[in-house]
Amino acid sequence: MSDTPLGFDTLQIHAGSAPDPATGARQTPIYQSTAFAFRDADHAAKLFNLQEVGYIYSRLTNPTVAVLQERIATLEGGAGAVCCSSGHAAQIMALFPLMAPGRNVVASTRLYGGTLTQFSQTIKRFGWEAKFVDFDDTDAVAAAIDDDTRAVFCETIANPGGVVTDLDTISAVTKAAGVPLIVDNTTATPYLCRPFDHGASLVVHSTTKYLTGNGTVTGGCVVDSGTFDWSASDKFPSLSAPEPAYHGMKFHETFGALAFTFHGIAVGLRDLGMTMNPQAAHYTLMGIETLSLRMQRHVENAEEIANWLETDPRVESVGWAGLASSPYKDRVARICPKGAGALFTVALKGGYEACVKTVDGLKIFSHVANLGDARSLIIHPASTTHRQLTEDQQVAAGAAPNVVRLSIGIEDAADLIADLDQAMA
Incomplete structure (x- = not known):
């Protein structure tokens, strides 16, 4: 060296x-x-x-x-x-x-x-x-x-x-x-x-x-x-x-x-x-040998998908901190200057039922209890990873019943958007 x-x-x-x-x-x-x-x-x-x-x-x-x-x-x-x-x-x-x-x-x-x-x-x-x-x-x-x-x-x-x-x-x-x-x-x-x-x-x-x-x-x-x-x-x-x-x-x-x-x-x-x-x-x-390459693509895809979701009428809110509307936007520039990551939540206006139907309707996203995969993943925390918590604790943790968690992978962003679109429909 x-x-x-x-x-x-x-x-x-x-x-x-x-x-x-x-x-x-x-x-x-x-x-x-x-x-x-x-x-x-x-x-x-x-x-x-x-x-x-x-x-x-x-x-x-x-x-x-x-x-x-x-x-x-x-x-x-x-x-x-x-x-x-x-x-x-x-x-x-x-x-x-x-x-x-x-x-x-x-x-x-x-x-x-x-x-x-x-x-x-x-x-x-x-x-x-x-x-x-x-x-x-x-x-x-x-x-x-x-x-x-x-x-x-x-x-x-x-x-x-x-x-x-x-x-x-x-x-x-x-x-x-x-x-x-x-x-x-x-x-x-x-x-x-x-x-x-x-x-x-x-x-x-x-x-x-x-x-x-x-x-x-x-x-x-x-x-x-x-x-x-x-x-x-x-x-x-x-x-x-x-x-x-x-x-x-x-x-x-x-x-x-x-x-x-x-x-x-x-x-x-x-x-x-x-x-x-x-x-x-x-x-x-x-x-780890490809970590930087993957993280760049993860963040790029997350940005494109989060911005699309924020404008969708079926969506109540998007939790990606890199959005211009996020209260954490300034922190991203200081704490994570290369990007706000690729893990975030989406609150759906249809509530719990809309979350379940979206999860079940996806074809490219995998419904698994994991994150950080090269593949895009989705889960409904309130019924899985945060199931043991009270509803108040779920809300405090950012996992309310009307929320799904996305882990955006490194696939083609247009394909991921199309998959979310058809599942939410």
């Missing part, structure tokens, strides 16, 4: 990888192995004692997964990354070193329905609490942070509504409070937004979505900016205090900017076991 900073398009192909030293293979091999041989007993001891970096067992580290981790961290501008089995796993992995019974996370009301359920229900079993706040109300976010808050969580481009979060403002609040800002960057990807440039401390991804881009495998990733001072207070003992499992070693003192990453592997993957398999990492690496 050159010492001159490389462009995004180059890094998405080359970061973290090199020809295989044993065979010369140019594509990253799939190291389909559970375990890796040690050179000798001393080598094994150093690996287990975190004195040397290497491969032990694929629950912890794997060479294929390691390339993906470095590539995503590089594209995000982070210090390190840990890949895992899904986006939901990544969220737990991100919170795990920070939380403890009685602690809370302040979270946006505009989140993916599965995240809302994970935060409002499942994490209670760990003794954790989530406090949901409208992140457009900065004062409310600041007021929700208390002595037991250990993180603030939001999405760059909210799923399903397409709302762009003002990361600059929210990060200022979290810095004043001395807690990390965790940003789910799944719907934006590092091509449209790098949350670390706007003050975030940690980034999570569902690599299942745009990073892979072809709907083949699930995966997740936690990326560390390397900039948060875990030792500035006693709030984060997992990172700042002696770790009994490693003879009293202090992760932040020992690993500095890579403290969170090393903890995620040495403790998180070791004990939670949310491992990404090497074949999934391989598929995602291949997907």
Whole structure:
């Protein structure tokens, strides 16, 4: 690699990888192995004692997964990354070193329905609490942070509504409070937004979505900016205090900017076991090679389709933040200058029934519980992804009963418009 900073398009192909030293293979091999041989007993001891970096067992580290981790961290501008089995796993992995019974996370009301359920229900079993706040109300976010808050969580481009979060403002609040800002960057990807440039401390991804881009495998990733001072207070003992499992070693003192990453592997993957398999990492690496090209087409198609929908008499409103009429238009220029993404909602005047009929009438759009595919996708959140929520919670999340969510693919935009037109008819 050159010492001159490389462009995004180059890094998405080359970061973290090199020809295989044993065979010369140019594509990253799939190291389909559970375990890796040690050179000798001393080598094994150093690996287990975190004195040397290497491969032990694929629950912890794997060479294929390691390339993906470095590539995503590089594209995000982070210090390190840990890949895992899904986006939901990544969220737990991100919170795990920070939380403890009685602690809370302040979270946006505009989140993916599965995240809302994970935060409002499942994490209670760990003794954790989530406090949901409208992140457009900065004062409310600041007021929700208390002595037991250990993180603030939001999405760059909210799923399903397409709302762009003002990361600059929210990060200022979290810095004043001395807690990390965790940003789910799944719907934006590092091509449209790098949350670390706007003050975030940690980034999570569902690599299942745009990073892979072809709907083949699930995966997740936690990326560390390397900039948060875990030792500035006693709030984060997992990172700042002696770790009994490693003879009293202090992760932040020992690993500095890579403290969170090393903890995620040495403790998180070791004990939670949310491992990404090497074949999934391989598929995602291949997907990332075309990320910028796909995202450009996703955004171009989204713009054309959103503008068409906004003028259609059967449509009540369109949630794409890039529209001239959107209240979030100014944020797009600042937070996502390359475009407002390709995920947004459409409210239909015919209500719930019109949504169901539209979904059932489409021929090119696929009715699936996924997003970020090269194919265009549609779902009715109120009856699926956000079904577990009350109607008030659905409305707050941007998933009211009269709303469908579109994930615009990279097909011909004219064909997609014709498909929507005939289905709504």
